[in-house]
Amino acid sequence: MSDYALELLSISCTFHSKDDPGQRYTAVADTTLRIRAGEFVSVVGPTGCGKSTLLNVGAGLLEPSSGIVKVFGQTLEGINTRAGYMFQTEALMPWRSAVDNVMVGLQYRGVPDAEAREQAEAWLSRVGLSGFGDRYPHQLSGGMRKRVALAQTLVLDPDIILMDEPFSALDVQTRQLMENEVLDLWSAKKKAVLFITHDLDEAIAMSDRVVVLSAGPATHPIGEFAIDLARPRDVAEVRTQPRFVELHTQIWEVLRDEVLKGYAQQLRKAA
Numbered sequence: 001m002s003d004y005a006l007e008l009l010s011i012s013c014t015f016h017s018k019d020d021p022g023q024r025y026t027a028v029a030d031t032t033l034r035i036r037a038g039e040f041v042s043v044v045g046p047t048g049c050g051k052s053t054l055l056n057v058g059a060g061l062l063e064p065s066s067g068i069v070k071v072f073g074q075t076l077e078g079i080n081t082r083a084g085y086m087f088q089t090e091a092l093m094p095w096r097s098a099v100d101n102v103m104v105g106l107q108y109r110g111v112p113d114a115e116a117r118e119q120a121e122a123w124l125s126r127v128g129l130s131g132f133g134d135r136y137p138h139q140l141s142g143g144m145r146k147r148v149a150l151a152q153t154l155v156l157d158p159d160i161i162l163m164d165e166p167f168s169a170l171d172v173q174t175r176q177l178m179e180n181e182v183l184d185l186w187s188a189k190k191k192a193v194l195f196i197t198h199d200l201d202e203a204i205a206m207s208d209r210v211v212v213l214s215a216g217p218a219t220h221p222i223g224e225f226a227i228d229l230a231r232p233r234d235v236a237e238v239r240t241q242p243r244f245v246e247l248h249t250q251i252w253e254v255l256r257d258e259v260l261k262g263y264a265q266q267l268r269k270a271a
């Protein structure tokens, strides 16, 4: 069996330009990214560089223009059924209660209702929401809705977890609580995680490895750093460690110019 849970091999993604449909825009060029089973990998890069595009390719939601995706050594065709996703935007169905939202994926898989409900209740309590199962999304805080979304992803017991800036809309304290909860859950189950974020502190605090992407167009990895901080980690505490500061300085050295390029591009687009 392959050591790797997910491999993106020489991936390129070209789109019709949003500004000028006659033109092609290469968002991602010749990018290879491998994630071992049980490994937590973060990808950081400037706004609009192609992070979500890569995640969508790994999820099987977007077919790359060239390159292949392998899942546990098998070439991926169609949706990646070994992966669960958690996106930046709310994915909860407002007309379903929290427990109904969590159990919906199991129901799609044909799990009988009573069993699906029992598993959903168990996951809600694991993410600190026991007793909240009958609340509707609008009756929950932003942090609670993220917990429901997390339970919704994890109840399906995916071998690969794909997260696209899942906590960016949360306040700093709630975000740190959620980050610690994700680390606790991850260390208990050791799934492969591909975590997309803008936030270098978050990437270092959570990951085994941080991959830095260049600014677009033709985004590709320009640096890769092993995060040798001891686990278990508390995301707030780990930031005060000298090794964290050292890693931050090293990675920021690579990321800074790309962020400035990305920012300049955003300004040009807005002009």
Ligand SMILES: Nc1ncnc2c1ncn2[C@@H]1O[C@H](COP(=O)(O)OP(=O)(O)OP(=O)(O)O)[C@@H](O)[C@H]1O
Residues within 6 Å of the ligand: 015, 016, 017, 018, 025, 027, 045, 046, 047, 048, 049, 050, 051, 052, 053, 054, 198, 216
């Ligand atoms: N379907 C599409 N059609 C045309 N262009 C696209 C499409 N999807 C993405 N792009 C372009 O590809 C580039 C990368 O987009 P992507 O959303 O992957 O970046 P990102 O790094 O995730 O951005 P952010 O940090 O803002 O979330 C952007 O310039 C975007 O406009």
